[in-house]
Amino acid sequence: MSNLNKIMFTETILRDAHQSQAATRMRIDEMLPMCARLDEVGYYSIECWGGATFDSCLRFLNEDPWERLRTLRKAMPKTKLQMLLRGQNILGYKHYADDVVDEFVKKSISNGINVIRIFDALNDTRNMKACMDACNKYRSEDKSGLGVVCEATMSYTVGDYYTRDYYVNLAKELEGMGADTICIKDMANLLLPYEGFELVKAVKAAIKCPIHIHTHNTSGTGNMMYLKAIEAGVDIIDTALSPMGNGTSQPATEPLIAALAGTPRDSGLNLEEVTDIGQHFKGVAARLAKDGFLNKKALETDVKALIYQVPGGMLSNLISQLTEANAMDKYDAVLAEVPKVRADLGYPPLVTPSSQIVGSQAVFNILSGERYKMVTKEVKGMVRGEYGKLACEVDPAIVKKIIGDEPRITCRPADLIEPEMAKYIAEVKASGYYEQEEDVLSYALFPQVATKFFQYRAANKYNVDTEVGDVETGIQPV
Numbered sequence: 001m002s003n004l005n006k007i008m009f010t011e012t013i014l015r016d017a018h019q020s021q022a023a024t025r026m027r028i029d030e031m032l033p034m035c036a037r038l039d040e041v042g043y044y045s046i047e048c049w050g051g052a053t054f055d056s057c058l059r060f061l062n063e064d065p066w067e068r069l070r071t072l073r074k075a076m077p078k079t080k081l082q083m084l085l086r087g088q089n090i091l092g093y094k095h096y097a098d099d100v101v102d103e104f105v106k107k108s109i110s111n112g113i114n115v116i117r118i119f120d121a122l123n124d125t126r127n128m129k130a131c132m133d134a135c136n137k138y139r140s141e142d143k144s145g146l147g148v149v150c151e152a153t154m155s156y157t158v159g160d161y162y163t164r165d166y167y168v169n170l171a172k173e174l175e176g177m178g179a180d181t182i183c184i185k186d187m188a189n190l191l192l193p194y195e196g197f198e199l200v201k202a203v204k205a206a207i208k209c210p211i212h213i214h215t216h217n218t219s220g221t222g223n224m225m226y227l228k229a230i231e232a233g234v235d236i237i238d239t240a241l242s243p244m245g246n247g248t249s250q251p252a253t254e255p256l257i258a259a260l261a262g263t264p265r266d267s268g269l270n271l272e273e274v275t276d277i278g279q280h281f282k283g284v285a286a287r288l289a290k291d292g293f294l295n296k297k298a299l300e301t302d303v304k305a306l307i308y309q310v311p312g313g314m315l316s317n318l319i320s321q322l323t324e325a326n327a328m329d330k331y332d333a334v335l336a337e338v339p340k341v342r343a344d345l346g347y348p349p350l351v352t353p354s355s356q357i358v359g360s361q362a363v364f365n366i367l368s369g370e371r372y373k374m375v376t377k378e379v380k381g382m383v384r385g386e387y388g389k390l391a392c393e394v395d396p397a398i399v400k401k402i403i404g405d406e407p408r409i410t411c412r413p414a415d416l417i418e419p420e421m422a423k424y425i426a427e428v429k430a431s432g433y434y435e436q437e438e439d440v441l442s443y444a445l446f447p448q449v450a451t452k453f454f455q456y457r458a459a460n461k462y463n464v465d466t467e468v469g470d471v472e473t474g475i476q477p478v
């Protein structure tokens with residue numbers, strides 16, 4: 001009778017909240033002051049790694065993402081730490097070889113991750129299998145004693161093809177592949193309250209795994225959906241502390257704790273303590289706003305998302321692309337083009353990287369004045385099958401227009417990728433910057449960005465060791 005159990009919370013303030021509202025710019029020194037208290041709250045898990053945080057650490061914050069993870073692990077020894085992983089894309093934007101996936105999952109666990117949420121932008125389970133297998137294979141790498149949770153994820157979207165049965169069958173398949181929990185990931189805030197109720201009930205009836213649900217509050221329906229999902233028996237919900245909750249982020253933590261208090265699904269979390277912890281993040285949000293990363297628009301309810309059915313982050317990308325091209329007058333035309341491109345490409349869910357691929361092509365189609373006159377290499381790759389199986393077959397005339405007579409693949413895309421680890425190990429060692437095994441993975445995902453970070457790290461170290469000589473030689477951190 002899981003619908004009589006207490007509801008469990010995953011806190012997203014250290015990952016999705018600032019990724020959705022503030023370009024993933026929260027720094028480790030802004031997290032650490034509250035970690036000991038977050039660790040005592042009694043959350044099911046704290047999401048704090050993966051998604052865009054890895055790239056952002058290396059590219060913008062001069063932080064080693066692995067060091068960040070180890071630091072958080074030490075600061076929060078009692079709570080399961082959670083990450084978001086893009087299946088065969090790991091934390092990048094293309095498919096990687098199986099040996100890189102395997103090593104990445106192993107190192108994520110050995111450095112402190114417990115819950116690995118694995119998704120694929122096309123819901124192609126072949127792209128999730130290597131990750132899920134690695135999760136199960138490396139359970140013993142967990143040193144925290146909190147265990148490893150292989151959380152297989154269904155990216156939620158809408159369209160004729162995406163019936164309730166589609167998700168029920170997908171959930172069963174993922175459970176059969178070795179999932180410990182199943183996540184319904186509503187990244188675009190498309191799952192409305194009553195459908196959420198029916199969907200959770202249907203999936204719950206079909207599988208034994210606990211169900212974890214994820215949404216955003218972009219269009220203002222997120223917490224209503226959670227409430228209905230809770231009534232339907234969902235086990236775990238994702239929320240963000242109120243200073244960075246709601247808007248494009250997750251529904252806020254505190255109102256949901258309060259709403260459930262005294263009911264059969266009372267979380268047992270202490271509202272006053274959680275509210276007090278939130279005060280710290282008010283200051284962090286103010287700093288992020290001052291530095292131009294937190295736009296007030298991210299906090300507003302944006303009902304456009306209900307009509308255009310695109311993720312909030314995608315809307316802001318389209319605005320910046322059109323502003324750059326001096327073509328904001330075409331905004332409505334581009335918005336109308338997005339669903340057409342999505343249909344042409346076989347109705348992919350819109351989530352990284354498919355959201356960027358569809359969005360950019362819609363912009364090209366409108367700005368060039370002719371559909372598919374200019375085609376991005378990612379759209380070609382998608383039609384060739386390089387991202388996996390599309391939900392629906394693409395119209396042959398569209399295929400012809402986009403890739404001509406080029407061959408298409410139907411196998412698992414990673415089957416065509418040779419092992420890559422040996423090459424990356426050799427390259428990092430040859431660079432002279434190798435300090436830890438994890439550096440190879442940073443380099444494998446983001447070669448240029450990681451190399452720049454390694455140079456910064458080395459210069460910084462040198463600077464500290466020989467402060468006087470440093471001024472004379474002019475060597476400074478870059």
Ligand SMILES: [Mn+2]
Pocket residue numbers: 016187214215216
């Ligand atoms: Mn999200």
